[in-house]
Amino acid sequence: MRKFLNRYRYFLLAVALLLATLMLYSYNLRQKGATTFFERAVLTLAAPLQSSIDASTDYLTDLWKNYLWLVDTRQRNLQLEKENRELRASLRQVEEFRLQNERLRHLLGFVDDIDRPALPAQVIGEDASSWARTVIVDKGSLSGLRDGLPVVSAEGVVGRVIKTAPNSARVLLLTDASSAVAALVQRTRTRGVARGLGVDLSLDYALRKADIVEGDLLVTSGMGGIFPKGLTIGRVTQIKKDEFGLFQEVKATPAADFSHLEEVLIILGEDE
DSSP states (O other), X not given: OHHHHHHSXXXXXXXXXXXXXXXXXXXXXXXXXXXXXXXXXXXXXXXXXXHHHHHHHHHHHHHHHHHHHHHHHHHHHHHHHHHHHHHHHHHHHHHHHHHHHHHXXXXXXXXXXXXXXXXXXXXXXXXXXXXXXXXXESOOGGGTOOTTOEEEOSSSEEEEEXXXXXXXXXXXXXXXXXXXXXXXXXXXXXXXXXXXXXXXXXXXXXXXXXXXXXXXXXXXXXXXXXXXXXXXXXXXXXXXXXXXXXXXXXXXXXXXXXXXXXXXXXXXXXXX
16 A cells, blocks of 8 residues: 555645645635636636537547447347348258158158058269269168169159168169160050160160050059059150151150159068
8 A cells, every 4th residue: 555655646646636626616616706807717718628528528428329339239130130040041941841741741652552562762862974874872781672672753763773782772763774664655555665865765666556646654564573563654755657667766754853853762572
């Protein structure tokens, strides 16, 4: 304490003298009935200064209040924007779940139609190169998958399993050049083999005199021991008949949309 007093003694003395002067001046004002010339001069000179000090104080006070209000408003806006982003993300997630559930309901309805044990799977990878058209699903040998099992979607035939791992499997798509499925023209029961052309399909070995028109539905014939009978393959889009020849050229569009393939069904066994 003594060290503090010694260090600031002049400053404290000046403050004390100033306070004493102000108290004395205030006391004199209360005691005197009239204001002296000196006091009037002091008041006259001090009035503008006091007014400026008051105005500056009010301005700074308002500026500080407005600054604090703006800071608070900005913080609230940032918080609201964050909550808005989170709500939008939640809504997108809910919408994605709704669409996924709708697709799964279609697949479950398809299971009832084929009356076969089947396993749903998610498409987790795709290879659409010029060499092969395959997809990878998230089920494998640990789930009972093996090579050769047929793979379908709610729209129609997708392909067949060609390679399995414990937790994944590779599916050869119907449109791959090495893919072939025994098929029927549903309307006339004309037989043929649906082969992949990369994007579309061809119906090989359809006799030239067979009744086939654009729009005819192609379905699996059940022959070959892979796909159950009656699964949708695609629709005829083009027909060409040569004057001479045994077969006609038939092209078709696959029923399954391979560019938007997300969930599939893998048919596990024979009829129960």
